[in-house]
Amino acid sequence: MNFPKYPKIAGNRLTLALILAMIAANAHAEVVVIVSAQSPVTSLTAEQTARIFLDKSNTFPNDGAAFPIDQAEGSKARNEFYEKVVHKNPTQLSAYWARVIFTGNGQPPVALEGNVTVRRVVANNRNAIGYIDKRYLNGSVRVVLSVENND
Amino acid sequence: MLMRNSSIALLGILAWVANAGAADISQPQLTFGGFGSFGVSHSTMSSGDYVADGSIPRGPGLSDFLSTANDSRIAAHMSAQMSQKVSVVIQIDSEYHTGNSYAPEVEFVNVKYALAPDTSVRAGRIALPTFLESENRDIGYTYAWIHPPVEVYRQEPASHSDGFALDYTLHDGSGVHSLKAMIGRASIETSDAATGDSMTSKNLRGIFDTSEYGPAVFHAGYLQRDTNSGDFLNGQTGAWVKDRDLSFGVQYDPGDWFAKSEWIQRKSTYKTSAMYVSAGYRVKKFTPYLTYAQNSQGSIISDYPAPSAEAARLANRAQRTTSIGMRWDFMKDTDLKFQLDQVKLSDTSNGFLANVPANVTLYGSKFYVISAVIDFIF
Incomplete structure (x- = not known):
């Protein structure tokens, strides 16, 4: 089937521009690891954070109980967090939890839907730790690790 | 992979969010899930069966041109967090084993009690962590291989202990x-004609350490148990023979690739060792890998009465x-x-081939096994 030449190119350019804009938007969707503003924890390394989210440790380095909160499977924040901080893609993470759960050695974190919900639950519990898109930060939570520092 | 029962988990979370000051989830949580594999394999060796484990009665080669015996199974898992300190896990699986059946078996069931955040005790049927992939050896989805290298993983036939773990x-x-x-007892399934369908181990004692430093993992284990194998190993009716297994493993997995190696030394009435090295590279959704594995010919330990012909055959393979x-x-x-x-x-044995007719020697033979498997979790 023959389509007119110019509209096709224009259409492709428009698509390309949209894709580029989305890539640019994604590139700025930085994820930050947060605890409640009432928490005594001030900073964590990627390694310490990964241990808590992989159920290898259930305490913060200062020995306080740590309760990790995930974002929903497939969410942008979750994929970014696991890729940059934990160094696992969704398939590797899935295989990891199959191993841990089915051998009775642990349980994955509770997952909540959305940056706002995670921020609210973390803000209200001094033992909680979560991660959100940086744009959703406010004074109720404290950043303990920024993902861009760990590239 | 969503294994939590979502409605129950949601209730837990709502209760937890409501008590935002509390540190724990006080609601019971239930997790259901499972895993499975469907595999077929063919062996170019037609004078014996290639079996991945001693409990599998027949495989590709002599008995079957194409066989699903080595790598097919399905398992259901349930875990329940009863309180902050008490949890229960149960796993039931069905795979081809002794008795030529897929009859379901309780792979493990145990109750865990947390004494402290970093210390717990378990009671019940508990998986033995002899090797890096021992506890999850049935879950093909958790590793790159079709199954763990047989020369090494077959050295410890006990997969679980009935008893206690700290x-x-x-x-x-x-x-x-x-x-x-760990302390406990174990029942070991076997399809070897000389031993019957199962053997029993008592006085099982094991200690296992796994140390992780980022992408590097080090594993060490020591397991000893007394097995009622005296009858066929040296003709001492009712005698218990002490098995001692010392194992080491190392793994490096930064995400894009992995390399791992394990070694075991095994002593019963004979002493032998086995090792493998394996490495793979992850390219998008593909993980090509290479593995080399070997076990050495065993030497008879002189402390015991003279070995039976069967013991000599086992030691020699x-x-x-x-x-x-x-x-x-x-x-x-x-x-x-x-x-x-x-x-x-080897030049003096039929290796781990099963069902080789009594008068047939395949010493020094070389053959190929080709396998395909689909693994899944749910």
Whole structure:
């Protein structure tokens, strides 16, 4: 089937521009690891954070109980967090939890839907730790690790 | 992979969010799930069966041109967090084993009680962590291979202990160390004509350590048990023979690739050792890998009465395998794997081949096994 030449190119350019804009938007969707503003924890390394989210440790380095909160499977924040901080893609993470759960050695974190919900639950519990898109930060939570520092 | 029962988990979370000051989830949580594999394999050796484990009665080669026996199974898992301190896990699986059946069996069931955040005790049927992939050896989805290297993993035929475990986790600035100490008994399935359908081990004692430093994992284990194998190993009716297994493993997995190696020394009425090295590279959804595995011919330990012909045969078996394979994560929670093994039997044994007719010697033979498997979790 023959389509007119110019509209096709224009259409492709428009698509390309949209894709580029989305890539640019994604590139700025930085994820930050947060605890409640009432928490005594001030900073964590990627390694310490990964241990808590992989159920290898259930305490913060200062020995306080740590309760990790995930974002929903497939969410942008979750994929970014696991890729940059934990160094696992969704398939590797899935295989990891199959191993841990089915051998009775642990349980994955509770997952909540959305940056706002995670921020609210973390803000209200001094033992909680979560991660959100940086744009959703406010004074109720404290950043303990920024993902861009760990590239 | 969503294994939590979502409605129950949601109730837990709502209760927890409501008590935002509390540190724990006080609601019981239930997790249901399972895993499975469907595999077929063919062996070019037509005078004996290639079996991945001593409990499998027949396989590809002599008995079957194509066989699903080695790598097919399905398992259901349930865990329940009853309170902050008490949890229960149960796993039931069905795979081809002794008695030529897929009859379901309780792979493990145990109750865990947390004495402290880093210390817990378990009671019940508990998986033995002899090797890096022992506890999860049935879950093909958790590793790259079709199955763990047989020369090494067959050295410890006991997969679980009925008894107690003490688990301790220590994390310092550099790594996470988990220590497991176990006591119990074990029943070991076997399809060897000389031993009957099963053997029993008592006075089982084991200590296992896994240390993780970022992408590096070190594993060490020691297990000893008394097995009622005196009858066929040296003709001492009712005698219990002490088995001692010492194992070490190391793994490096930064994400894009992995390399691992394990070694075991095994002593009963004979002493032998086995090792493998394996490495793979992850390219998008594909993981090609290479493995070399071997076990050495055993030497009879002189402390025991003279070995039976069967004991001499068991001690003597040795083989080495070079494998090339590929894992393809073609859809969510599901993979497809292909593997080609070149197996070389030692010059004085039939290796681990099963059902070789009594008058047949295949010493020094070389053959190929080709396998395909789909693994999934749910």
